[in-house]
Amino acid sequence: xLGRDEDxxxxxxxxxxxxxxxxxxxxxxxxxxxxxxxxxxxxxDSDGNFLGSVSGGCVEGAVVTEAxxxxxxxxxxxxxxxxxxxxxxxxxxxxxxTIRVYVEKVS
Amino acid sequence: MKIDILHTLNTERAARRAVVVVTDIGSGAQRLIxxxxxxxxxxxxTIDKRLRMGKSGMEETAQGRVFLTVHVPSPKLVITxxxxxxxxxxxxxxxLGYDVTIVDPRTAFASPERFxxxxxxxxxxxxxxxxxxxxxxxxxxxCTHDPKIDDPALLHxxxxxxxYIGALGSRKTHAKRNERLKAAGISDADFARIxxxxxxxxxxxxxxxxxVSIMGEIVQSxxxxxxxxxxxxxx
Numbered sequence: 422x423l424g425r426d427e428d429x430x431x432x433x434x435x436x437x438x439x440x441x442x443x444x445x446x447x448x449x450x451x452x453x454x455x456x457x458x459x460x461x462x463x464x465x466d467s468d469g470n471f472l473g474s475v476s477g478g479c480v481e482g483a484v485v486t487e488a489x490x491x492x493x494x495x496x497x498x499x500x501x502x503x504x505x506x507x508x509x510x511x512x513x514x515x516x517x518x519t520i521r522v523y524v525e526k527v528s
Numbered sequence: 529m530k531i532d533i534l535h536t537l538n539t540e541r542a543a544r545r546a547v548v549v550v551t552d553i554g555s556g557a558q559r560l561i562x563x564x565x566x567x568x569x570x571x572x573x574t575i576d577k578r579l580r581m582g583k584s585g586m587e588e589t590a591q592g593r594v595f596l597t598v599h600v601p602s603p604k605l606v607i608t609x610x611x612x613x614x615x616x617x618x619x620x621x622x623x624l625g626y627d628v629t630i631v632d633p634r635t636a637f638a639s640p641e642r643f644x645x646x647x648x649x650x651x652x653x654x655x656x657x658x659x660x661x662x663x664x665x666x667x668x669x670x671c672t673h674d675p676k677i678d679d680p681a682l683l684h685x686x687x688x689x690x691x692y693i694g695a696l697g698s699r700k701t702h703a704k705r706n707e708r709l710k711a712a713g714i715s716d717a718d719f720a721r722i723x724x725x726x727x728x729x730x731x732x733x734x735x736x737x738x739x740v741s742i743m744g745e746i747v748q749s750x751x752x753x754x755x756x757x758x759x760x761x762x763x
Binding site: 430434437445459460496497499525526528 | 529534535537538551583598
């Protein structure tokens with residue numbers, strides 16, 4: 422299966438050992454309909470390369486941007502994203518919930 | 529995350545051992561706890577519950593809000609007997625995310641035509657089982673009705689501490705099995721770990737229905753019993 426958590430965590434380790442700045446993002450809480458379950462991971466490097474997912478692609482861009490800050494500062498961050506769009510839900514899009522994402526540097 | 533924690537995490541996952549990472553999301557403080565050492569942790573009870581459910585999540589603790597990342601190996605199912613019930617049980621288990629292997633030395637049964645999408649090994653259990661790394665995240669089901677095939681596999685499953693062990697057969701068949709396995713040195717406690725008659729009592733008649741009752745019992749064993757092994761608890 423593509424993008425299994427173990428591959429993502431292995432990539433985080435490999436990237437870090439290769440000398441790249443790396444951050445790990447983890448879905449820590451979800452409310453309502455969230456596309457990826459709690460515990461899902463996204464690994465990001467300082468050039469903006471990433472692997473894995475914390476949503477169905479809706480918020481990854483924002484997480485990558487924040488993650489680059491976390492890599493610079495070394496300070497973990499908690500990000501919250503909410504998409505309360507009834508229309509989106511009605512047409513069958515899964516982005517109708519709220520997720521909280523913890524972003525930490527791998528060091 | 530500290531690189532050494534990440535390295536231990538990846539090592540444990542590769543070895544199919546369960547681990548939990550506890551993160552204080554306020555301070556970033558983090559620790560890794562191996563399932564085998566969870567009882568020594570201040571959050572032992574919470575960790576045990578989460579390991580059983582295989583579910584990550586936020587927890588309120590005396591030290592504040594922490595996030596528990598739970599890493600539990602994906603379950604495996606090993607079946608002896610490439611029989612009619614196995615033809616139904618294998619796809620049901622695969623749908624539930626189990627990595628399924630069927631072992632049957634009888635080549636007429638263990639044919640790829642009968643099991644198009646399942647790993648089937650036409651070998652005796654003493655050859656087929658050791659490389660499969662049967663472990664406590666493995667369910668084992670004996671379906672051949674043939675003691676020459678089922679008995680050595682059951683002994684292997686008991687020794688490897690499978691979370692579920694079931695054997696097809698009537699009470700009479702199971703009583704005879706008891707005599708044989710006792711003679712092979714199995715204790716009463718170990719023998720009692722074998723589910724027989726196999727499966728939840730749902731009045732199953734057809735092979736597919738029996739497969740459903742077996743799978744239901746496997747899920748129940750995985751989710752309702754402590755992830756800690758019976759042996760570790762007795763110790």
